[in-house]
Amino acid sequence: MAAYDIEIILNRQLADCLSIPVFITDTVGNLIFYNEPAEEILGKRFEDTGEMPVEQWSTDFKPLDEQGQVLPPEELPLVKTLKNAVPYHLTFHIESMQGTNQKISVTSFPIIGRTGKMLGAVAIFWKTNEE
Amino acid sequence: MKINLWGVRGSIPTTGPETVYYGGSTSCVDVWEDGWLLVLDGGSGIQRLVVNNELATKRIDILLTHLHLDHIQGLGFFKPLFDEEMEIHIWGPAGSSRTLHSRLSRYLSPPLFPVLLRDLPCKLTLHEIDNSIFQIGPFTIQSAFVIHPGPTVGFRVSGHKSVFTYIPDHEPALGLNGIITNNKWVSGIDLAQGADLLFHDAQYTVEEYQCKKGWGHCTMKDAALFASMANVKHVLFAHHDPYRSDTELNEVFATFQKDNSYQFKYELAREGMQITLP
Numbered sequence: 001m002a003a004y005d006i007e008i009i010l011n012r013q014l015a016d017c018l019s020i021p022v023f024i025t026d027t028v029g030n031l032i033f034y035n036e037p038a039e040e041i042l043g044k045r046f047e048d049t050g051e052m053p054v055e056q057w058s059t060d061f062k063p064l065d066e067q068g069q070v071l072p073p074e075e076l077p078l079v080k081t082l083k084n085a086v087p088y089h090l091t092f093h094i095e096s097m098q099g100t101n102q103k104i105s106v107t108s109f110p111i112i113g114r115t116g117k118m119l120g121a122v123a124i125f126w127k128t129n130e131e
Numbered sequence: 132m133k134i135n136l137w138g139v140r141g142s143i144p145t146t147g148p149e150t151v152y153y154g155g156s157t158s159c160v161d162v163w164e165d166g167w168l169l170v171l172d173g174g175s176g177i178q179r180l181v182v183n184n185e186l187a188t189k190r191i192d193i194l195l196t197h198l199h200l201d202h203i204q205g206l207g208f209f210k211p212l213f214d215e216e217m218e219i220h221i222w223g224p225a226g227s228s229r230t231l232h233s234r235l236s237r238y239l240s241p242p243l244f245p246v247l248l249r250d251l252p253c254k255l256t257l258h259e260i261d262n263s264i265f266q267i268g269p270f271t272i273q274s275a276f277v278i279h280p281g282p283t284v285g286f287r288v289s290g291h292k293s294v295f296t297y298i299p300d301h302e303p304a305l306g307l308n309g310i311i312t313n314n315k316w317v318s319g320i321d322l323a324q325g326a327d328l329l330f331h332d333a334q335y336t337v338e339e340y341q342c343k344k345g346w347g348h349c350t351m352k353d354a355a356l357f358a359s360m361a362n363v364k365h366v367l368f369a370h371h372d373p374y375r376s377d378t379e380l381n382e383v384f385a386t387f388q389k390d391n392s393y394q395f396k397y398e399l400a401r402e403g404m405q406i407t408l409p
Contacts, residue, residue: 005262006276006318013306114227114282115261 007113008032008120021125024111027118029054029082041104041125043096064093064101077108078123085110085118091128103128132290132408133163134328138176139400141300141334141348141370142201149376154402157201158299158370160330164290167268170209171286171297172196176402177205189216192267194274195223196299197283198234206235207244215252220267222274224282225259232257260284277319278302279347287322293408296326296363299370304353305345314360323361327408330400331357333368336383351387359393369400 021038077088138156146155157174166187285298
């Protein structure tokens with residue numbers, strides 16, 4: 001089991017210091033780390049789940065647009081970042097498994113290391129009052 | 132595999148009566164097998180590395196972990212670079228936007244040094260490396276980026292029977308709670324896995340590190356934890372703090388030994404030390 005590249009390790013160490021929710025994924029979207037503030041969004045603890053495959057964690061909440069319509073995955077910033085290797089930003093609603101609705105903003109960016117290789121992506125979430 | 136330590140001091144040469152036992156020369160280690168020579172880093176210790184008739188070929192490979200001055204300042208005083216019969220290969224990490232040649236030339240050019248890199252008489256070849264695996268004579272070498280300011284790699288040198296890992300500048304504990312005790316999340320761990328000998332940064336005490344986070348170095352305790360997670364057999368604590376005298380280094384190490392015990396052998400790296408691995 002090879003270790004992650006240091007760019008991924010340093011992103012986790014940074015996320016661990018932040019009070020805003022942060023998700024870190026590998027290049028295919030598997031959730032390899034989420035910090036303590038992000039546990040509220042997922043309703044799970046990293047200590048309990050460890051890494052989660054994309055098909056598991058992406059169904060833990062439902063992204064909705066302003067009209068309450070489900071947003072297709074390809075519209076989500078993290079998915080777009082993984083596809084195009086550039087940053088994206090979007091404000092939308094999420095409905096948790098428990099049925100709670102939150103308006104959030106998400107900024108995602110690619111982790112491209114010194115070798116120029118795409119290593120994964122980071123998504124930063126925060127609750128918003130933006131109308 | 133034979134290993135000679137020519138420089139084990141960190142940051143700046145500190146040669147003097149107070150450092151005569153552990154030595155004051157900066158990073159340089161050589162590795163021999165079947166008459167092939169690898170020189171790991173070109174700190175001030177490289178000046179005393181004299182190559183006689185032991186070489187099987189006219190080739191020497193210098194592997195640079197990074198280009199901080201204490202790892203390259205001796206290069207201009209390494210005699211084989213001035214021998215037109217010698218074939219010298221320098222391997223090191225490039226920057227994101229500057230080549231290895233360009234970065235090395237910043238030091239090996241006026242006003243810092245009188246001779247330009249391109250004017251060295253030897254047959255010189257530069258090789259840029261990152262997370263790489265390459266072969267030099269009997270050695271298989273793996274390089275990988277490790278946590279340290281600026282592009283920095285560590286090396287895993289595999290010979291016929293033994294593995295020597297060299298990570299002289301490394302801060303694996305950089306973060307809120309130090310080293311994450313899961314091997315997937317530890318910088319450099321793949322380089323050190325199961326190594327017969329690990330040469331690793333251990334510049335600070337735990338107390339000193341509190342004020343020096345982000346400087347790119349490591350405590351003895353973290354170096355030992357890293358070694359333990361990698362299941363290495365023998366560790367040399369290196370990159371000694373330039374402000375530490377022999378007496379102080381002995382005191383710091385004795386305190387560390389009193390408070391910590393490990394399954395593997397560990398000791399302070401000392402200039403002039405020779406180690407033979409099977």
